[in-house]
Amino acid sequence: MTSVTLAQVAERAGVSTATVSMVLRNRGRISDATRQRVLLTLDEMGYVYNQTAANLRNRTSNQVGLLLHDITNPFYGEMTAGLSHEMERHDLLLFLANSEESCARQQKFVDSLMRNNACGMVLCGARETPPLFFETLRRRNIPAIMVVRPFEDVDFDFVGTDNFLGTQLATQHLLRLGHRHIAFIGGSNGSTSRAQRIGGYTSKLLEHNIQPESEWIVASQASQSDGARVAEGLFTRFPQITAAVCYQDIVALGVMQTLRKMGRVVGKDFALVGFDDVTEASLVQPALTTVSVAAKEIGRKAGELLYSRIQGNDEPAKRIILPPTLIVRESCGFSQN
Amino acid sequence: MTSVTLAQVAERAGVSTATVSMVLRNRGRISDATRQRVLLTLDEMGYVYNQTAANLRNRTSNQVGLLLHDITNPFYGEMTAGLSHEMERHDLLLFLANSEESCARQQKFVDSLMRNNACGMVLCGARETPPLFFETLRRRNIPAIMVVRPFEDVDFDFVGTDNFLGTQLATQHLLRLGHRHIAFIGGSNGSTSRAQRIGGYTSKLLEHNIQPESEWIVASQASQSDGARVAEGLFTRFPQITAAVCYQDIVALGVMQTLRKMGRVVGKDFALVGFDDVTEASLVQPALTTVSVAAKEIGRKAGELLYSRIQGNDEPAKRIILPPTLIVRESCGFSQN
DNA sequence: TTGTACGCGTTATCAC
């Protein structure tokens, strides 16, 4: 890396470094003749601006971090694309890290961001993130936006989806179709998102004077196989269940398998709604009716908010909750609305 | 960001900046008493190391770039995870950018990396990348590893998969199952990877004395919907086709939709093989038989190679071609082997 | 262990 410095350019052009700097940044009063000469020299020498030196001098930075727990998940891929696009609009560079649900890696990344003078970050924290993590983050006083996973008692900006409304939509849909025995399947105990989704489900039932059955609410890991396993137990014990709202599409897909195995026809004997609208949802037979959360939009909004924070916006922490929509396909049969 | 500087720590601890620096980096001979005092002060003041200042002084960097054309594609998500993991092992930070197949964005990102003093990069170039891009990159003399997409006449390190062998495996599998009317669906004209994959498909047919039909080789965009569209036209014109090798899983999923719509049962009336082994492949019904290219491993290998280049390895450009494997699932029916 | 010049660009102050 035989890099040319601004000083070298200045010498060759017969001007001072101040002049070159001013030309580069279009500031100050430089005569047109001088400007042209400098620009020419810059080009001739193949000068490359050293942003880090400038950042050091200005105590600024154009680099932000994005921490995810699973970049492999298509949902986060979409979100990343949205954020990345937004960052590029503002000429910010994006550092990416994948915690793989490890709090240690997560902490390491954030520390590294601080050392590298990042000017902001977007975080989707690991599941067991300790409060200490947020405390130190808060103390650093660097703009940070949480996304997707809400954390209790944490006063940071947040961008995510309306879990409560999402399952309300799903449950409403099932109720309209005449179902009265509706289960809730999936999510892991202790998850905030899950609690919110169960809230939407329960509240909608109550609105319709249906007493929620706690035994019809079962947890599951985020995999098709565990969804299938859990569903089998549930439907064996309670054959009267005719519909289910699932915590995630991936779980719904597993539930579908089980139903098929038990000889029940999804979309006829049984109605199923998922959550996330992953690509597979439209592919399975019958196509899955699901709650869609615009992942890309979450990324974009987070980027927008982060940028405003970097610009100095110091309003109190904001919560941007994007409304989900119900994508009606075939897994509930055909609706009358 | 009220940051504490090394000089402030030095003053408070009553030592020179040199001493503090040495303590921080465990260099030189510092008495234990002094070391303890400095460490204590460091902690008390909440000092955060300024990596950028150090990098400037040392003319080094700990930041590498990753350029993709579509981070939304699960394949690249996997690859990114592999690379990210490898980068973390070496305490390197990863800049991410998504060109979205735009050469302008791509060039912009690389320029930005140069200005920001990145020490290396991993690139999966946009489809129409002009030669000039590679020339300027070469001139900058910064370690760069190409991945996945091979480019003609470009003398850079490359990590990818054996496209030729991959489709040979796929085609072989179909031939063994007795198919003789096999189509090739997907990929865009002019893509090198696609040419290689078609080569594997064609050569295998020829080995079995089957004359490839050029009309049975059709292009498609990398989306499910376009795969479906293209397949519909193909199967309508040539109903005798009983099997297909797809350029990508995502295309195969679209083809599956079309087949279903046409009343043909995948795995019974029709055999389908994909390429990539994305997560969805194992989730659809029937599960998709596909060529797995270990995306994560490509990322890891690219990271490993990049790191060695950064360390000064100046052997001639290397090509690392990872062998793909055929993952047999259900979309071809059950094999006799 | 310390003093200090240095890496590179910025900008306030000063000179013509």
Added chain:
DNA sequence: GTGATAACGCGTACAA
């Protein structure tokens, strides 16, 4: 009006 001088941001490493 134009442009030069030089101190500065912060950590590093060599001479002393």
